[in-house]
Amino acid sequence: MSAFNTLLLFIVALAIPGVINRTRARLAGRRGIRFAQHLYDLRLHMRKGAVYSTTTTALFRTAPSVYLGAALVSALMIPVGNLPPLLAFDGDVVCMAYVLALGRFALILAAWDTGSSFEGMGASREALYGALVEPALLLAAGTLALTTGCTSFARIFDPATLHDSQYIIVLLLTAYVLLKIVITESGRIPVDDPRTHLELTMIHEVMCLDYCGVDLAMIQLAGWIKTALFALLAADATATAFCLRWWVAAPLAVLLTGLSVGIVESTRARNKLSRNTTFILTITALAALAFFTGYLLQLNIPLA
Amino acid sequence: MFFIYTLSLLVFVAAAIFAMPLRGKAWAALAFISLGALGTSVPAIGTLAGQLSDGWSHSTATPFGLEFLGMDALSAFFIIVIAIGGIASTLYSRGYLAHALGSKSPAHLSLHYTALTVMFYAMLGVVLARGGYTFLFFWELMTIASFLLILFDAERRDVRRAALSYLIMMHVGFVFLVVGFVRLRVATGSASFDALSQGLADPHALPLLLVFLIGFGMKAGLFPMHIWLPEAHPAAPSHVSALMSGVMIKTGVYGILRLAEALADSPLLHTAGFILLSAGIVTGLWSVILAASQNDVKRLLAYSSIENVGIIILGIGIALLGSASGNHLVALCGMTGSLLHLFNHSCFKSLLFFGAGNILTQTRTLSLDALGGLGRHMPLTAILFLIGTAAICALPPLSGFVSELLIYSGMFRGIASGSNPLTAAAGIVALALIGGIAILAFTKLYGSVFLGTPRTHEVAEASEVDNCRIIAMALPLAGILFVGLFPASATGLVTRIAGPLTATPTTAAGYLLSPALAGIGRTAWLLVGIVGLLAWLRHRILRSRTVTAGPTWGCGFTAPNTRMQYTGESFAEGLQSIVPSFTQQHGESDAVAKCEIFPSAHRFDISRKDRIDRLFSAWWVELLRQINRRVMRLRTGKINHYLLFALLFLTIVLLLSVLHLI
Numbered sequence: 001m002s003a004f005n006t007l008l009l010f011i012v013a014l015a016i017p018g019v020i021n022r023t024r025a026r027l028a029g030r031r032g033i034r035f036a037q038h039l040y041d042l043r044l045h046m047r048k049g050a051v052y053s054t055t056t057t058a059l060f061r062t063a064p065s066v067y068l069g070a071a072l073v074s075a076l077m078i079p080v081g082n083l084p085p086l087l088a089f090d091g092d093v094v095c096m097a098y099v100l101a102l103g104r105f106a107l108i109l110a111a112w113d114t115g116s117s118f119e120g121m122g123a124s125r126e127a128l129y130g131a132l133v134e135p136a137l138l139l140a141a142g143t144l145a146l147t148t149g150c151t152s153f154a155r156i157f158d159p160a161t162l163h164d165s166q167y168i169i170v171l172l173l174t175a176y177v178l179l180k181i182v183i184t185e186s187g188r189i190p191v192d193d194p195r196t197h198l199e200l201t202m203i204h205e206v207m208c209l210d211y212c213g214v215d216l217a218m219i220q221l222a223g224w225i226k227t228a229l230f231a232l233l234a235a236d237a238t239a240t241a242f243c244l245r246w247w248v249a250a251p252l253a254v255l256l257t258g259l260s261v262g263i264v265e266s267t268r269a270r271n272k273l274s275r276n277t278t279f280i281l282t283i284t285a286l287a288a289l290a291f292f293t294g295y296l297l298q299l300n301i302p303l304a
Numbered sequence: 305m306f307f308i309y310t311l312s313l314l315v316f317v318a319a320a321i322f323a324m325p326l327r328g329k330a331w332a333a334l335a336f337i338s339l340g341a342l343g344t345s346v347p348a349i350g351t352l353a354g355q356l357s358d359g360w361s362h363s364t365a366t367p368f369g370l371e372f373l374g375m376d377a378l379s380a381f382f383i384i385v386i387a388i389g390g391i392a393s394t395l396y397s398r399g400y401l402a403h404a405l406g407s408k409s410p411a412h413l414s415l416h417y418t419a420l421t422v423m424f425y426a427m428l429g430v431v432l433a434r435g436g437y438t439f440l441f442f443w444e445l446m447t448i449a450s451f452l453l454i455l456f457d458a459e460r461r462d463v464r465r466a467a468l469s470y471l472i473m474m475h476v477g478f479v480f481l482v483v484g485f486v487r488l489r490v491a492t493g494s495a496s497f498d499a500l501s502q503g504l505a506d507p508h509a510l511p512l513l514l515v516f517l518i519g520f521g522m523k524a525g526l527f528p529m530h531i532w533l534p535e536a537h538p539a540a541p542s543h544v545s546a547l548m549s550g551v552m553i554k555t556g557v558y559g560i561l562r563l564a565e566a567l568a569d570s571p572l573l574h575t576a577g578f579i580l581l582s583a584g585i586v587t588g589l590w591s592v593i594l595a596a597s598q599n600d601v602k603r604l605l606a607y608s609s610i611e612n613v614g615i616i617i618l619g620i621g622i623a624l625l626g627s628a629s630g631n632h633l634v635a636l637c638g639m640t641g642s643l644l645h646l647f648n649h650s651c652f653k654s655l656l657f658f659g660a661g662n663i664l665t666q667t668r669t670l671s672l673d674a675l676g677g678l679g680r681h682m683p684l685t686a687i688l689f690l691i692g693t694a695a696i697c698a699l700p701p702l703s704g705f706v707s708e709l710l711i712y713s714g715m716f717r718g719i720a721s722g723s724n725p726l727t728a729a730a731g732i733v734a735l736a737l738i739g740g741i742a743i744l745a746f747t748k749l750y751g752s753v754f755l756g757t758p759r760t761h762e763v764a765e766a767s768e769v770d771n772c773r774i775i776a777m778a779l780p781l782a783g784i785l786f787v788g789l790f791p792a793s794a795t796g797l798v799t800r801i802a803g804p805l806t807a808t809p810t811t812a813a814g815y816l817l818s819p820a821l822a823g824i825g826r827t828a829w830l831l832v833g834i835v836g837l838l839a840w841l842r843h844r845i846l847r848s849r850t851v852t853a854g855p856t857w858g859c860g861f862t863a864p865n866t867r868m869q870y871t872g873e874s875f876a877e878g879l880q881s882i883v884p885s886f887t888q889q890h891g892e893s894d895a896v897a898k899c900e901i902f903p904s905a906h907r908f909d910i911s912r913k914d915r916i917d918r919l920f921s922a923w924w925v926e927l928l929r930q931i932n933r934r935v936m937r938l939r940t941g942k943i944n945h946y947l948l949f950a951l952l953f954l955t956i957v958l959l960l961s962v963l964h965l966i
Contacts, residue, residue, distance in 0.1 A: 288729075
C-alpha cells in the first residue's frame with residue numbers, strides 16, 4: 001500500500017504542471033501545448049550535455065542531487081488520502097519541513113558558488129521567503145495536530161483517527177493556507193512569475209540560471225514534487241472534511257492546485273517584490289487564525 | 305584549606321607551563337588538560353552509563369563551612385562537554401598560535417596557556433561543586449581566566465575594551481549570584497544546590513528565582529544580557545572563542561538546569577517555565593536577526609551562539625511547562641532536546657570558530673566583504689565548515705536537526721494532547737522563524753566566504769592550514785556525525801539525565817522517545833542513500849554527454865568582474881528591509897556624485913550595531929555621570945568642610961546607635 005501511495009504521489013506531481021498549462025491556455029482562448037509537454041521537455045534536458053562555470057566547485061554539481069533527494073525523502077512522508085506513507089513517525093510533520101529546508105540550503109549555496117549577482121539576488125529572496133513561510137507551514141501542521149491529537153501525517157490523515165465535525169471550518173482554512181504555501185514555495189503568481197524570460201523571473205528560476213542538462217531536469221522534477229507534496233496536504237485536509245479516500249484526495253490535489261494556480265496566473269499580475277513579504281506574513285496570520293479557531297472550538301465554551 | 309590546596313595547585317600548573325620551552329608550552333597545557341579530562345570523563349561516563357549509581361561526592365572544608373564536590377548525571381554530562389571542548393581547543397591552539405611564537409614574549413604565551421588550563425579546571429569545578437560558595441569560587445576563577453584569555457592581543461584597543469566590558473558584566477552577574485546564594489542560606493540555612501529545591505518551594509520565592517536567572521543568564525547570554533558576547537568573541541583568539549562559546553556559556557545554562565531541577569515540586573514551576581520560554585523566544589529571535597545582518601565572521605558566529613542558547617532555554621521552558629501540566633512526554637522531549645542541543649552546539653560551534661580561526665590566519669581578515677572563493681584554496685576547511693554550517697542550521701542528517709526536532713516534537717505533543725497549546729504554538733512559530741533566518745544567516749556566511757571568486761589578492765593566495773588544526777576540527781565533527789546518524793544511541797545517554805530532571809523513570813524515558821528517534825535515524829540514512837544514488841546516477845548520465853567549462857552566465861554582459869558578485873550585505877538586505885528597528889546602522893560613505901560619469905574610487909563602511917547595546921551603554925553612562933556630578937559637589941577641596949563631613953558622619957552613627965538602629 002505504501003508503494004502505491006508513493007506511485008500515486010508521483011503521478012500527482014507529474015500531472016499538476018500539465019493541468020496548470022491547460023487551464024491557462026483555455027482561459028486565454030488557446031488550445032495549448034500537449035498535456036505531457038513538460039515531460040518531453042524533461043527528457044530533452046536529460047539528453048543534453050552540460051556547461052559548467054569555471055567559478056563553480058563540486059558543491060555546485062552536488063546541489064541538484066541534494067535538492068531532488070530532499071524533495072523525494074520529504075514526499076515519502078505524505079499520505080495520499082487514506083493510504084499509508086512509506087515513512088511515518090511521531091514528529092514527521094517537522095521532519096518534512098526540515099528535509100525540504102536542506103534542499104533549499106543546497107540550492108542557495110549553489111547559487112553563491114557561481115559568483116553571479118543575478119543568482120545571488122534570487123538566492124537571497126529564496127532564503128528570506130523560505131524563512132518567512134516556515135512558521136506558516138508548521139503552524140498549519142500544528143493546527144492539524146490540535147484538531148486530531150496526532151503528530152504524524154500518517155496518523156492525522158488516518159480514517160481511524162476521530163475527525164470531529166466541528167473542526168470542518170478549521171480544516172478548510174488550513175487547506176487554504178497550505179494552498180497559499182504551494183504558490184509561495186513553487187514561485188507562482190502572485191509571488192513570482194515563472195513564465196517570463198529567465199532573468200526576469202525573480203526568485204527560484206533565477207537561482208538556477210547556470211544549470212542545464214541533467215541538473216536542470218533534476219531541479220525541475222524536485223520543484224514538481226515539492227508542489228505535489230503541499231498540494232496533497234491541502235487536498236488531504238479538504239478531503240478530511242467529507243471523505244478521506246485516496247481516490248478523492250489525489251484528483252482533488254491535481255485539480256485544486258492546477259485550477260487555482262492556472263486561474264490566478266491568468267487573471268492577476270505578479271506582486272511588486274516588496275509586497276511579497278506582506279503576502280507571506282498574511283499566510284502566517286491566516287495560519288494563526290486557523291489555529292486559534294481550532295483552539296477556541298476545542299475549549300468548547302458554551303454559548304450563553 | 306580547600307581553596308588553599310586549589311590555589312597551590314594552580315601555582316604548580318603555572319610554574320610548569322612557565323618553565324617549558326617555547327614550543328612545549330602548548331603540549332604542557334594539552335597534557336594537563338587531557339589529564340583532567342580523562343580523570344573526570346571516566347567516572348562521568350560511568351555515572352551516565354549507570355554503573356556508579358549516584359556518582360561520587362567528596363566533602364571539603366571551606367571558610368564557609370563544610371561543602372561538597374560531587375558528581376551526578378547532570379555534572380557528568382557537562383564534564384563530557386567540557387572535556388571534548390577543552391581538548392579540541394588546546395589542540396587547535398598549537399597550530400593557531402604558531403605565528404605568535406615569534407611576535408609575543410614567552411611570558412605572554414605562558415600566561416595564556418596557564419589561563420587556558422585554569423579555565424578548563426575551573427569549569428570542571430563549576431559543574432562539580434555542590435556547595436554555593438565553592439561554586440562561586442570556581443565561577444569567579446573561570447571568569448578571571450577567561451578574561452585573561454580574551455586579552456591575548458592586549459595591544460589592540462578594541463580587545464581591551466571588549467575584555468573590560470566582559471569583566472564588568474560578569475561581575476554584575478556574580479553579584480546577583482552572591483545575593484542569590486546568601487538569600488538561600490538565610491532562607492534554608494544552607495547555600496548549596498541541594499537546598500535550592502527547599503528555597504524555591506516557597507510560593508513567594510519568585511525574586512530569588514529571578515536573581516538566580518539573571519546571574520546565570522548573564523553568563524549564558526540571555527537577552528538583554530547578551531551584549532558582551534558579540535564584543536568578546538571577535539576580540540578573543542579563535543580557540544578561546546570556541547571554548548567560551550562552545551563550553552563556557554553553557555555553564556550558565558548548567559545553572560539554569562540546576563534551577564529547573566530544583567523547581568520540580570515547586571509552586572513556581574509554571575511561572576518559571578513561562579519565563580524561560582519567553583526568554584528563549586526573545587533571545588533566539590533577536591539574535592538570529594542580528595546574526596543575519598553582521599559582516600564579520602566571528603560576530604555572526606557570536607550572535608548565533610546567543611541564538612542557540614535561546615533555543616536551549618526555549619526547550620527547558622517547554623519542559624517545565626510540560627511538567628507543570630503533568631504531561632511527562634512533553635517535559636521529556638523538551639528537556640532531552642535541550643540537553644542534546646547543548647552538546648551539539650558545543651560541537652558545531654567549536655568547529656565553526658576553529659574554521660574562523662583558519663580563515664583569519666590564512667587571509668588576515670574576517671570581513672565577509674573581503675573574503676570569497678576560499679573553498680578552492682582551503683578545501684578541507686571548506687568541507688568541515690560546510691558540515692558545521694549545515695548542522696547549525698538544523699538540517700538533516702546532522703546533529704542540530706535531531707535536537708531541534710526533539711524540542712519541536714515536545715511542542716507538537718503539547719498541542720496534540722491539549723495540555724498547553726498556546727505556549728507551544730508560540731514556541732513553534734518562534735523556532736520555525738529562528739530556523740529559517742539561521743539558514744539565511746549561514747548561507748550568507750558560507751557563500752560569501754567560501755564560494756564565488758576571491759575579492760582580494762590575499763584571499764586568492766591563501767593556503768590550507770596544518771594537519772594539527774584539521775585534527776582538532778575532526779574531534780567535534782565526530783560528535784556532529786554521531787548524533788546525526790545514530791540519534792537513538794546518542795539520545796539514549798541524554799535521556800538518563802533528562803529523566804530525573806523531568807521526574808520520569810529512566811527506562812520509561814528511553815522507551816517513550818525511541819519510536820521517534822528510530823524514525824529520525826531512518827530518515828537520515830534514507831536521505832544519505834537517496835542523495836548518494838542520485839549523485840551516482842547523474843555522474844553516470846553525464847559520462848556519455850559532452851561536458852564543457854565556460855564563464856558564469858552574465859545575462860549578456862560580457863565583462864563581469866569580482867566586484868560585481870553578490871555581497872553578504874545585499875544578501876541580507878531583504879531581511880533588513882523588514883526589521884529595520886532591531887539594528888542601528890552606522891554608515892560612513894561619500895556618495896557618488898551625479899556629475900561623475902566615470903566614478904572614481906569611493907569608500908564606504910557599513911556596520912550594524914545591536915540597539916540593546918546602545919541602550920545599555922547610554923543609560924548606564926548617563927546615570928553614572930549624573931550621580932558622579934552630584935557627589936562631586938561635596939568635593940570642595942577645603943579641609944574644614946571635610947572635617948565637618950566627618951563630624952556629621954560620627955553624629956549620625958551616634959544617633960543611630962542611641963536609637964538602637966545599628
